[in-house]
Amino acid sequence: MWHKIMVISDWFGEMGERYKLIRDFNRAGKNAFIAGRAPTLLEAKITSGESSYKHAFSKWLGGGFRIKALSGRALSKSELIEVGRVVLDNDELVRNLISLGWDTLEVHDNAGFNGCKWKLMDFSKLGGNLT
Numbered sequence: 001m002w003h004k005i006m007v008i009s010d011w012f013g014e015m016g017e018r019y020k021l022i023r024d025f026n027r028a029g030k031n032a033f034i035a036g037r038a039p040t041l042l043e044a045k046i047t048s049g050e051s052s053y054k055h056a057f058s059k060w061l062g063g064g065f066r067i068k069a070l071s072g073r074a075l076s077k078s079e080l081i082e083v084g085r086v087v088l089d090n091d092e093l094v095r096n097l098i099s100l101g102w103d104t105l106e107v108h109d110n111a112g113f114n115g116c117k118w119k120l121m122d123f124s125k126l127g128g129n130l131t
Helices: 001-033 077-088 091-099
Strands: 042-049 064-070 105-111 116-118
Touching: 001 042, 064 077, 077 091, 077 105, 077 116
Parallel strands: 064 105
Antiparallel strands: 042 064, 105 116
């Protein structure tokens, strides 16, 4: 019985870490926008993700990490890719996202119909030699 309580406690602890990462990302995006360091306001949320990108640690219905760029206009594909590169070029962040159960990075704007998505495992640099 106690083992089941520990499993439930671990699950809620991990969910707390996921929501904390979302809150921290949104707070940093808001502060960068207000201070003029970012040209658009970025907001993250959890989505279902792309089922073909699932990995061993993926969350069942919450594998997508979506960033919405609140720019007030439709962004071009190259602008959406630029926003995605901010995450994908940060190895530590990508590994953190994977370890917390995300498998898909999505970037969308708030005005158009464009969007981009990436398989996070392709950017994790996993599979190297352990020495």
